[in-house]
Amino acid sequence: MFDRFPRLALLDRPTPIQPLPRLSAALGEALNGVRLFVKRDDLAAVGGGGNKLRKLEFLLGAARAEGADMVVTVGALQSNHARLTAAAAAREGFACELFLTKSVPRTDVAYTGNGNRFLDDLFGARVHELPGDADSLSAAEARAGVLRAQGRRVYVFPSGGSSPVGCLGYAACAAEILAQSTAMGEDFTRILVANGSAGTHAGLAAGLFAMGHDPKLAKSYAVLATQAQAEAETLSKANATLALLKPGASLSSADIVIDGGHRGPGYGIPTDAMRAAVRLMARSEGVLLDPVYSGKAFGGLLHDVRTGLYQPGDAVLFLMTGGVPGLFAYPGAFAET
Known part of the structure; x- marks a missing residue:
């Protein structure tokens, strides 16, 4: 199903699925007999790992197929997607420019110069910082026009790599999870994920449906947009991705399951539930959640359980x-008094 799309290998597949025995023991009776597993898409050799590598496999594959020598993308100042784009571009020989918005109301050096932002420079990307309300994609497209006039061959993709081509990464991940669940003899009740730019959930839903499975198996926790906005964006991107896989098929709003109750005051702003989830995972399993996406989503999972x-x-x-690099931009959020 996916072989007809250009693709570059950026992570070892399949990423492992692991149980959480010590975290489960720590939860005790509160777990109510639910069995928890994690799929470790944080484990990858390129750029510190993370889910954006699955999208970048297809995005950079398309860029290479089109003869591009440069990629340009957008994100927030501490964007994981931007960091991994810079890393993957370095590995694959593309020049890279990033347009990053100051979307979180912080000016301290831990946020503006550490974590992902520090790594963007280390990986050699040219970074353009914009105000929080700027239209970064328009700025990126304008810059691409200038670069093309200079003879560069530029491929531009949106925040989170969540174009239909990028979302193919998580449609393929759905196939991977289904194969692993069969091999394990497990029948997962839910596949849970954070929802920022909507591409991960959209890809999972499209992939599940294209392979004859219920797209509602995937559920996400909104950490960027409101629930209504996240639902609309995820449905739109899922159908655009499905059009590549199974033309003529479509999903409805009933196929998209999103919980918007764990975002807190806004994107990138810590919550008590996020702090508790990050500490619990770290202190029971030695595994790190990030404070912007997986920390809030895992806090939602714990609430639901x-x-x-x-x-x-x-x-x-x-x-x-x-x-994980985003943790280093949030030391104050975890200071214990």
């Missing part, structure tokens, strides 16, 4: 999307 959303014996799979 504790409130009885799942039944005893249910197997719930959490997709670890990476973003």
Whole structure:
């Protein structure tokens, strides 16, 4: 199904699915017999790992197929996608420019110069910083026009790499999860993931449907947009991705399951539930969640388990999307007094 799309190999597949025995023991009776697993898309050799590498396999594959020698993309100042684009571009020999918006109301040096932002420079990307309300994609397209006039062959893609081509990465991941679940003899009740630019959930839903499975197996927790905005964006991107895989097929709003109750005050702003989830995972399993995406999503998962959303014996799979460098931009959020 995916062989007809250009693709560059950026991570070892399949990424492992692991149980969480010590975290489960720490939760005790609150777990209510639910069995927790994580799929470790944070484990990859390129750029510190993370879910954007799956999208970049197809995006950079398309760029190479079109003869591009440069990629340009956008994101927030601490964007995991931007960091991994810079890293993957360096590995594959593309020049890279990033247009990053100051979307989170912080000016401290830990946020503006550490974490992902530090790594963008280390990987050799040219970074353009924009105000938080700037139209970064328009700025990137304008810059691409200038570069093309200079003779560069430029490929531009949006925030999170969440174009239909990029979303193919998580449609392929859906196939990978289904194969792993069969090999494990597990029947996952849910596949849970954070929802920022909507591409990961959209790709999963499109991939599941294209392979004859219920797209509602995938559920996400909105960390960027409101629930209504996230639902609309995810449905749109899922259908655009499905059009590449199975022309004529379509998903409806009932196929997209999103929880918008764990975003907190806004994108990139810490919540108590996020802090608790990050600490619990770190101190029980030695595994790191990031503070912007997976930390909030795993906090949502813990809330759902504790409130009885799942039944005893249910197997719930959490997709670890990476973003660990972002922790180093948030030291103050975890200061204990």
